[in-house]
Amino acid sequence: MRMAKKLRTILKSGLLIALSIILALGYIVAVPPSTVLALQLQNRGLYIQDSKPGAVTRHSFQFSYASPDAVGSVVIEYCTNPFLELTCNAPAGVDASGAVLADQTGETGFSILSATSNRLVLMRTASAPTVSPSRYVFDNVVNPTGTPDTFYVRISTYASGDGSGSYIDFGAVVNSTTTAIHVSSEVPPILKFCVGLVLADDCSTADDSVIDLGDLTTTRVAYGSSQMIAATNAEFGLAISVYGTTMTSGNNIISPLANPTVSAPGNAQFGLNLRLNSDPAVGANPTGIGITAPTARYDTPNRFAFVSGDTVATSSAATDSRKFTSSYIVNISPSQPPGVYTATLTYVCAATF
Amino acid sequence: MKKIARVVSLLLAVMALVSVSSMSVSAQSNGLGISPRKDYTVQPGKTVKDTLYIRNLSLNQDLQVNIRIIDFGAANETGAPALQLDDKLPQTPWSLKPFVKIQDSVKIAAGKSANVPVTITIPEKQGAGSYYSAVEYTAKNPETKEKVNIAASTASLMFVTVPGEANEKLALKDFGMFVSNLKDESKGDFKSFYLGSTPKEFAYRLQNTGNIAEQPTGSLIVKNMFGATVKEVTDANPKKQLVLIGQTRRIQACLKTSVLDSKDPNVQQSPAQNATCDDPGLLPGRYTAQIALYYGLNGNNSQEILASTSFWYVPWWSIIVLAVAIVLIILLIWLIRRAFSGRRTRYRH
Numbered sequence: 001m002r003m004a005k006k007l008r009t010i011l012k013s014g015l016l017i018a019l020s021i022i023l024a025l026g027y028i029v030a031v032p033p034s035t036v037l038a039l040q041l042q043n044r045g046l047y048i049q050d051s052k053p054g055a056v057t058r059h060s061f062q063f064s065y066a067s068p069d070a071v072g073s074v075v076i077e078y079c080t081n082p083f084l085e086l087t088c089n090a091p092a093g094v095d096a097s098g099a100v101l102a103d104q105t106g107e108t109g110f111s112i113l114s115a116t117s118n119r120l121v122l123m124r125t126a127s128a129p130t131v132s133p134s135r136y137v138f139d140n141v142v143n144p145t146g147t148p149d150t151f152y153v154r155i156s157t158y159a160s161g162d163g164s165g166s167y168i169d170f171g172a173v174v175n176s177t178t179t180a181i182h183v184s185s186e187v188p189p190i191l192k193f194c195v196g197l198v199l200a201d202d203c204s205t206a207d208d209s210v211i212d213l214g215d216l217t218t219t220r221v222a223y224g225s226s227q228m229i230a231a232t233n234a235e236f237g238l239a240i241s242v243y244g245t246t247m248t249s250g251n252n253i254i255s256p257l258a259n260p261t262v263s264a265p266g267n268a269q270f271g272l273n274l275r276l277n278s279d280p281a282v283g284a285n286p287t288g289i290g291i292t293a294p295t296a297r298y299d300t301p302n303r304f305a306f307v308s309g310d311t312v313a314t315s316s317a318a319t320d321s322r323k324f325t326s327s328y329i330v331n332i333s334p335s336q337p338p339g340v341y342t343a344t345l346t347y348v349c350a351a352t353f
Numbered sequence: 354m355k356k357i358a359r360v361v362s363l364l365l366a367v368m369a370l371v372s373v374s375s376m377s378v379s380a381q382s383n384g385l386g387i388s389p390r391k392d393y394t395v396q397p398g399k400t401v402k403d404t405l406y407i408r409n410l411s412l413n414q415d416l417q418v419n420i421r422i423i424d425f426g427a428a429n430e431t432g433a434p435a436l437q438l439d440d441k442l443p444q445t446p447w448s449l450k451p452f453v454k455i456q457d458s459v460k461i462a463a464g465k466s467a468n469v470p471v472t473i474t475i476p477e478k479q480g481a482g483s484y485y486s487a488v489e490y491t492a493k494n495p496e497t498k499e500k501v502n503i504a505a506s507t508a509s510l511m512f513v514t515v516p517g518e519a520n521e522k523l524a525l526k527d528f529g530m531f532v533s534n535l536k537d538e539s540k541g542d543f544k545s546f547y548l549g550s551t552p553k554e555f556a557y558r559l560q561n562t563g564n565i566a567e568q569p570t571g572s573l574i575v576k577n578m579f580g581a582t583v584k585e586v587t588d589a590n591p592k593k594q595l596v597l598i599g600q601t602r603r604i605q606a607c608l609k610t611s612v613l614d615s616k617d618p619n620v621q622q623s624p625a626q627n628a629t630c631d632d633p634g635l636l637p638g639r640y641t642a643q644i645a646l647y648y649g650l651n652g653n654n655s656q657e658i659l660a661s662t663s664f665w666y667v668p669w670w671s672i673i674v675l676a677v678a679i680v681l682i683i684l685l686i687w688l689i690r691r692a693f694s695g696r697r698t699r700y701r702h
Contacts, residue, residue, distance in 0.1 A: 194384030351389030352432030
């Protein structure tokens with residue numbers, strides 16, 4: 001008994017000690033997070049005259065030297081990431097091997113020592129920089145090819161005349177290849193959207209736009225449903241919003257539910273959700289292999305809400321088809337003025353950005 | 354008469370009843386396929402002509418589409434647009450409405466598509482910056498009384514960059530490891546201590562106070578407590594998300610991503626790919642993440658944002674393993690001490 005109690009105490013202590021050791025080790029051994037790099041080239045920029053992929057064009061680099069140390073060479077390197085400590089992988093298709101130094105201003109006297117497909121080395125007799133900013137213009141540079149994308153250029157200065165040794169200043173610039181206009185035919189990406197009372201999975205039948213809620217009484221809820229399907233292969237995803245009015249008759253309305261609320265006959269309520277409900281028994285959960293999901297306000301069974309302009313479902317990435325069933329409820333209070341009540345809801349599906 | 358009779362009976366009975374008659378209504382297509390987004394770079398004084406693709410998804414109903422240009426902004430920290438459907442709202446400072454010409458309606462036969470011409474003309478003296486609006490396509494349905502009418506509408510987001518010396522300004526508000534709210538994409542929490550759970554995702558929040566909708570790019574590296582780089586994320590904005598003018602935007606990315614190909618037979622073009630965050634395979638310990646973000650128009654200075662953050666990863670198994678090792682050591686020490694004190698007692702006797 002005493003032994004068992006002792007063992008339990010040892011075990012608890014062991015766990016506490018283990019956790020403490022792990023935390024302590026981390027603080028003792030950890031390298032302090034690095035602060036902002038000190039020797040940064042300032043006011044850096046890259047201008048590409050023709051930014052089409054694969055274009056043979058002019059690249060103009062501008063920057064200001066930060067340190068007063070004598071500079072004998074400048075290395076300009078095209079990479080897919082900006083971190084100096086990581087391997088520089090050349091953007092596909094870029095070719096600076098035929099680059100010509102067409103102009104230089106500011107700190108001058110440079111000539112091209114070497115030029116490979118993604119690396120240029122400029123050299124001069126080492127001297128301390130006194131003029132800023134400086135600009136170096138290269139003709140006959142081939143842009144990265146392929147789909148328009150972003151790339152980086154690492155620029156570093158050296159005391160040596162050949163880009164070797166420790167760098168004095170460093171900085172990266174970013175630019176991208178672009179297309180001027182888009183092809184105007186059926187090309188991806190595409191966003192597809194349909195609404196109706198009952199939909200085929202491919203939206204091939206997407207009609208019937210009217211929901212009949214039947215008679216409204218104070219003793220039971222009126223309900224109905226509609227469906228919508230959304231899909232996109234655009235990488236940024238989509239958002240479905242609902243716009244419109246609550247049930248309205250002239251100047252009289254049935255109050256919309258601003259927050260998710262249970263159905264309560266005898267109270268003025270208009271709301272919807274995108275889930276399977278039991279009270280009332282209406283609706284269905286989202287189906288399909290897509291990743292679009294209802295937003296929080298419309299994602300609780302038996303809780304209904306309606307705020308015009310609300311986003312009711314979103315996807316932050318490309319998504320396969322997802323079918324949603326909107327469930328609507330209407331309750332009225334004894335003081336609800338008589339009349340003919342109508343609501344018009346527009347579901348708007350747009351790409352996200 | 355039925356309605357009037359009901360009203361009379363209502364007055365007598367002091368009860369509210371709303372009559373709804375079940376009329377049949379002729380149906381129109383409510384299914385559209387469109388180009389979700391268009392991006393242009395247009396010099397001042399120049400014109401761009403393009404076409405916008407619209408497809409009628411219904412195989413048995415024609416589609417009558419109303420087209421108009423509407424403004425939008427950011428709904429929140431995500432990329433959902435807040436569309437301004439009300440014509441009475443003032444035009445946004447970045448609106449494309451003054452520069453765009455497009456027809457106001459088109460009719461598309463069942464199962465067919467159309468390419469609607471659009472022209473964007475930027476005035477000669479227009480300042481550099483981002484201008485954006487949405488092209489809204491609304492399926493036109495006859496409205497009926499006494500019912501809930503629903504309609505489908507889609508919107509293509511249109512972004513135009515006018516190059517030149519622009520005011521470009523992004524400020525980093527937050528950076529760190531992040532845990533998304535699976536129920537609500539717009540929410541989540543920054544986290545720096547993972548006890549049991551696995552760090553898979555990082556995020557940063559950028560506030561745009563310039564006049565260009567920026568698309569930051571950058572990379573991230575993760576170093577362990579010995580200073581060795583253990584993870585590289587080449588693209589810190591893999592979905593090419595934008596930070597709109599005036600928006601504070603949260604951008605998230607995975608430490609390790611796996612991509613699932615689409616199995617949906619209804620996706621007719623290139624398959625949709627669903628990227629998910631995978632376990633990055635980190636060992637227990639303290640880590641430092643460093644991020645370098647860049648933005649800047651062609652010809653403008655490249656703007657750079659550098660930041661670092663640290664986080665702990667302590668899986669349960671590491672605590673248990675270490676605890677067992679410590680317990681064994683303590684037990685060993687105890688046994689040794691017991692053995693020695695036993696011997697001393699025998700020698701005394």
